[in-house]
Amino acid sequence: MAASRFNVVIIGAGPRGTSTLERLLAHLDDATAAAGSDEPPWRLDLTIVDPCEPGPGHVWAPGQARYYLMNTPALFPTVAPPRGSGDRPGLTFEEFRASGGDGADLDATEQAELANLSTDGFPGRALYGAYLRHVFTRVADRLGAHPAVASLKVVRAEATAIRREANGYRITLAGTGDDDGHDAGGQELAAEAVVLAVGHVPAHPNPQQRVAGERATAVGLHYQGPNVPADVDWDVYPPGEPVLVRGLGLNFFDAMTALTVGRGGEFVPTGAGPGHALEYRASGTEPGLHAASRRGAPYRAKPCIDTYLPRSVSLRHLGFDAVHELAAAGAPGEPAGKVGFNAHVWPLLHRDVLRTYYATLVRVSPGLFEDPAAFLAELDDVLDAPHVHGQEVWRTVARELVERAAPGAAWLDVAALGHPFADRGFVGHDAYQDAVLRYLEEDAASSARGEDDPLKMAIGALNAGRGIVKRFVAEGLLDDASRLEELARWFEPLVEGLASGPPLQRIEELAALARAGVVQFIGPDPVFSLEEEAGHFAASSPWVQDEPVTARYMFEAMMPANRVAQSASPLLEQLLADGLARPRLMDTSEGDAVHGSGFDVVGQPYRLVDGHGIAHRGIFVLGLQLSSVQWGTAIAAEAGAGFQDGARTLGDADAVALELVRMAARD
Structure with a gap:
């Protein structure tokens, strides 16, 4: 049969x-x-x-x-489970790397890249494609x-x-x-x-992008909408011409690299410490990049560690089982079986982020505290108190504890990390350029300290919490309104900018380009416009007092929208x-x-x-x-x-x- x-x-x-x-x-x-x-x-x-x-x-x-x-480092990504015993299928990228390619048909370039890649190194996308x-x-x-x-x-x-x-x-x-x-x-x-x-x-452009493209074409300007970086024709940007860039996320780093290293420029080690490790030697064919985003600063670099999540990070407040039980019992103010992010999830994760930060600070800088052990014990008492829906007094109590018991330690305002230049005005482009450069140099030094940096460990706790929140979403525990108005509106941009950034190498490169004047920063909350009579794009920031930056070229440093409609x-x-x-x-x-x-x-x-x-x-x-x-x-x-x-x-x-x-x- x-x-x-x-x-x-x-x-x-x-x-x-x-x-x-x-x-x-x-x-x-x-x-x-x-x-x-x-x-x-x-x-x-x-x-x-x-x-x-x-x-x-x-x-x-x-x-x-x-x-x-x-x-992400080589140890992280995969399209298959780890290889099992015998002839079972499965192969992670790290297993591929460690085995020298698992017998794959690799060319000389791919073989060399694989041989030079460490478990905590960041692979090229082409190599991951192999x-x-x-x-x-x-x-x-x-x-x-x-x-x-x-x-x-x-x-x-x-x-x-x-x-x-x-x-x-x-x-x-x-x-x-x-x-x-x-x-x-x-x-x-x-x-x-x-x-x-x-x-x-x-994706079809949104109305703003569509109008920008149509108007730019009509007056002979060049507008590049959202796209996969490898698909962009970077040759259209002439040497020495100013180019406006909207976005300072991961696509910005790709564009920055394509228009510098891709034009024959070279980053040379200086022998100096983090933040000053590279100097840029221009090829003379680079355009001038003028970049801006709502945050006003690029994504932070990942810490230099040999694991995905820091070993010193563990969450004691936010856990799937506890939130699942809360949803099953009927969370206050939520439909049956649901919880809210702001009301029920964030207060627990916030506690974990703060505890991680101050525990790391006690370990690496005990001199900031009058009695380090007593401080941590008292902080735990504050953070371990039962979370009561609608009661946020614990944050004030924790902050007063830090100010009293650790006068040399600043309070970690987690939400403010997403807006490092909030409510700060700058007189002139040079003042803002200097401020961002200092920010980059400090971020590089912070990443280089790895597990010994309190801020990077706090971000590590935030990232660990993101993984748990992803499960809440997939299990249907968060209600729709909370996803749309809380998770997507403020938490996702915060955690993306802090935990989804590039390797340290890219921040060192950006700092070198900023010192060389190849990349200049416009300011937070930028306003982009197209001035048809003048025949150029213009960009300015309400927080930087200076003339708008103008250019005949502009591109959106972002991927096409992931919306089926x-x-x-x-x-x-x-x-x-x-x-x-x-x-x-x-x-x-x-x-x-x-x-x-x-x-x-x-x-x-x-x-x-x-x-x-x-x-x-x-x-x-x-x-x-x-x-x-x-x-x-x-x-x-x-x-x-x-x-x-x-x-x-x-x-x-x-x-x-x-x-x-x-x-x-x-x-």
């Missing part, structure tokens, strides 16, 4: 699609072993669709410039020979539409061809199950237009329903919900488009973490893979 066949199409062969295949291989191994037969009664037909190279996908293309760095390519190839080879797989095909094309049909779905393709070089344009694929793992997709992906637009999908509706504190950023989905695995509110049996969503039900969907899985915690993206892929096997067996 012939084995039944089950057709699966995975749209997206980047990290999420690769994780799905790796988890599918693991479950197929388990299923065939449990069946005790070399000829299972069902077999899979697998088709992977992506116009880009399978494994790296678009963002991690191995052919991109080598100077684009990840903002890892992804290797994992995909190894998993695909094993799947292609697996007794439960009838066929495996990679189609190098773009999926542009999905439509229902009697036994499943039909996917329309447009693109260059499949893995054998055949033209895929106009081809259609039949599938009983579809996995949407599309990753970063283009704003997507410029033909596939996502078609799904929404035809009612096969809808954005998730979220309730504000005023009772209004607004569109969330991601698709409406149900369960785990996450099944796509159509325009009528009915879940598809066979369409599953992974990654960025889950942002309405998860938080931090762009962050890679953490190597070695649990599927419900730091490796939740692997857990999502695992749940999809297991359900595909179950569906194949049932059908």
